[in-house]
Amino acid sequence: MQKKPGAIWVMGEITGGKLVEVTLELLGKARELVVRGGGSSTSAVLLGNETGPLAAELIEHGADQVISVEDPRLGLYQNDTYALVLEGLVKKHRPEIVLFGATRYGSELSATVAARLKTGLSAHCIDLKINDRKEFVQVVPAFGGKVYSDIYCPEARPQMASVKPGMFSKPEKDTARTGTVLKENAAILDSYQSPLRVLRVVQKQQAELPLERAETVVVGGWGVGPDMWPILDQIAGELKGAVGCTRPALDEGWTKGEHTMIGTSGKTVRPHVYMGFGVSGSAHHTVGMKDSGVIININNDPEAPVFKVSDYKVVADAKRFLPVLLKKIREHKKG
Ligand SMILES: Cc1cc2nc3c(=O)[nH]c(=O)nc-3n(C[C@H](O)[C@H](O)[C@H](O)COP(=O)(O)OP(=O)(O)OC[C@H]3O[C@@H](n4cnc5c(N)ncnc54)[C@H](O)[C@@H]3O)c2cc1C
Structure with missing residues (x-):
């Protein structure tokens, strides 16, 4: 039995x-x-x-x-x-x-x-x-x-x-x-005599909008390189969103820290709009963003796996695309 x-x-x-x-x-x-x-x-x-x-x-x-x-x-x-x-x-x-x-x-x-x-x-x-x-x-x-x-x-x-x-x-x-x-x-x-004594827990105050609460998430992957992060920040700022990243971007030290990483060992986000730049689309990352409302990805490889989970795909060099996008968003907001 x-x-x-x-x-x-x-x-x-x-x-x-x-x-x-x-x-x-x-x-x-x-x-x-x-x-x-x-x-x-x-x-x-x-x-x-x-x-x-x-x-x-x-x-x-x-x-x-x-x-x-x-x-x-x-x-x-x-x-x-x-x-x-x-x-x-x-x-x-x-x-x-x-x-x-x-x-x-x-x-x-x-x-x-x-x-x-x-x-x-x-x-x-x-x-x-x-x-x-x-x-x-x-x-x-x-x-x-x-x-x-x-x-x-x-x-x-x-x-x-x-x-x-x-x-x-x-x-x-x-x-x-x-x-x-x-x-x-x-x-x-x-x-049991513990060698540790926890005195209190201090909650770290977060100055920025937490990634998981942002309605627009702008994500940088390894493909954007080290120099584009101020532009990603500005785009997120214009759209009242937050900046996220992949593991390699975090490991390179390009981002603000682990709290901005999306994926298996990072955060799960479901914003209205996810915009990824130079992100390949590894399952370790996509499990953390696949349920976003509209998924847009910009990648210079037309066969990038991330396009399989994207609603809109843009085949372009993200380093050239990002400054133009920022300019266009600002122009659009000015009317
Ligand atoms: C146990 C474990 C846990 C992990 N957890 C996570 C996790 O939580 N989150 C996470 O993100 N990863 C995680 N990873 C890593 C994950 O497997 C991938 O390696 C990672 O997500 C890939 O990041 P990426 O897309 O930025 O880089 P890559 O895979 O290197 O992709 C870079 C992309 O950029 C494109 N590109 C290059 N240059 C340009 C350009 N000029 N313009 C446009 N596109 C360009 C390339 O075509 C490519 O598609 C984990 C791995 C392991 C083993």
Whole structure:
């Protein structure tokens, strides 16, 4: 007789006392995986101190059960203490699958816990499925983003995956949903002396419009070279948008930082208009922008893969095209 699968867990992430969106997105996906036979039920794990109404919010968004550990030592996220507590919970309850948001918090915590449990972790997944054989399929871009590959974890348990924010839609809140709250404790920390002490969390103030909130995103890839970034900035400014980049542009130091990178290991954007310059269209990048409203790309290679996900393609030298575009936008605005 085939063994009944365990529960699917979603690790709840809290920032500033609130659940982060990706936690709720993952709950929606976890429910879908349960329906497909990948797990017996959906549980959310909540570690913290005075988490108040968050358990109810998790249930309203799809958790059948919330496993809650409230302890002053968990008031602020610390990798070592959180990993110890989560490892203990996994060993006790034996979930089938554990899902994390591929945020800084989730990426670090999932890797630590997977290593401690000696199980597999698929990081930065772009999709999760249960196939006809009831196997858990974790989809990641591979070979420099040229293909999507399916990852399986046939033996070790739990199967663990982290997923980028914005990959799945957030389920509708259902205030009529009911679920249970299982209170656990952090006694495992009694015999542990952490070498770290987190005093407080300071939120960095962002002067510019965050990329994910911009209605127009102007993106520079490796093909624009080092000198065009002030022009990209000015175009974004004229259009009240924001500038994004690809990994090579970030690595070259041409951009304002990691918070501007779009793709598997960066942000997911869905602006009304995405305008890419010198971007080849690797899956590592396109997963983060493919759901934009109108996609326009400028590339000097007529066969560039990015044109396959574009509504408008312009075959041109971006370095010559950009100054002309800026001039035209300004002329148009003057009327
Ligand atoms: C694990 C992993 C995670 C990754 N995560 C990300 C991620 O989150 N985001 C990301 O972007 N990448 C990511 N990458 C890298 C990704 O695979 C690609 O290498 C990258 O997206 C390519 O960036 P690009 O298009 O700027 O550069 P290239 O692939 O080098 O393309 C440059 C393009 O510019 C065009 N071009 C050249 N000169 C001109 C010109 N004068 N005018 C117009 N066009 C021109 C070329 O025809 C080409 O199409 C990741 C890779 C790995 C392995």
